[in-house]
Amino acid sequence: MRIDVLTLFPEMFASPLAHSILRRAQAAGLVEIVLSNIRDFAADSYRKVDDKPYGGGSGMVMMAAPVFACFEHVRAQAEEPGRVILLTPQGQPFSQAIATELARQPRLILIAGRYEGFDERIRLGLGAEQISIGDYVLSGGELPAMVVIDAVVRLLDGAVGDENSVRDESFSEGLLEYPQYTRPEEFRGMRVPEVLLGGDHKKIEAWRKQQALDRTRQWRPDLLDKNNPKNNETGV
Numbered sequence: 001m002r003i004d005v006l007t008l009f010p011e012m013f014a015s016p017l018a019h020s021i022l023r024r025a026q027a028a029g030l031v032e033i034v035l036s037n038i039r040d041f042a043a044d045s046y047r048k049v050d051d052k053p054y055g056g057g058s059g060m061v062m063m064a065a066p067v068f069a070c071f072e073h074v075r076a077q078a079e080e081p082g083r084v085i086l087l088t089p090q091g092q093p094f095s096q097a098i099a100t101e102l103a104r105q106p107r108l109i110l111i112a113g114r115y116e117g118f119d120e121r122i123r124l125g126l127g128a129e130q131i132s133i134g135d136y137v138l139s140g141g142e143l144p145a146m147v148v149i150d151a152v153v154r155l156l157d158g159a160v161g162d163e164n165s166v167r168d169e170s171f172s173e174g175l176l177e178y179p180q181y182t183r184p185e186e187f188r189g190m191r192v193p194e195v196l197l198g199g200d201h202k203k204i205e206a207w208r209k210q211q212a213l214d215r216t217r218q219w220r221p222d223l224l225d226k227n228n229p230k231n232n233e234t235g236v
């Protein structure tokens, strides 16, 4: 898979891409992540990429021309069109189901914005979808782009050790995780539940399932709601 990221702050991506699963997935050739600086495609010597909104109002708007020039430059670097995604607060809320869908693509082009928003002709002219990562206000689309990259890349075949990928798929889908413990057996007066020390795997499985259900009911009852479409997709 090739992922292009169009951004005014490519340096923000350095650390997340250089660690753990994202670093290994790139080293193994599972994904090629290409960062492009939209400012490099500004037409004037001031490298201007934003301007005042027509009709007035506060803040600045990302200009169409530099984004189009940057987009056309990266699109020419690979055959597959793939999906074009604007990270915007107006977008479809990101979910595990969307991550699964994106992980099947040969190519993604992610466009992270700054300022108050994109000139609408960027969305219209590029035929872009929009994704939001949730209903809270961030300073730009870079962190959301990294969230999308992380969620998608770890789904690529071979990106995650199989101890994680197949772990407890049987019953954990759609539920919160059961509680986990590692050594020592007692820490500051808190003991590991007896059932986990016994080695009766049937009993352990039943206990974990009950814990997962109890915790979901207590902390995320929305996940158990039959009317929640998430319960009919990939789940959490």
Ligand code: 9D3
Binding pocket: 087, 088, 089, 113, 114, 115, 116, 117, 131, 132, 133, 134, 135, 136, 137, 138, 139, 140, 141, 142, 144
């Ligand atoms: C004043 C209206 N604001 C919209 C809610 C303006 C605005 C706020 C923040 C415009 C852009 C931004 C920057 N945020 C993103 O680019 C963004 C974002 C987010 O803020 N929250 C969740 N997901 C995303 S994806 C991109």
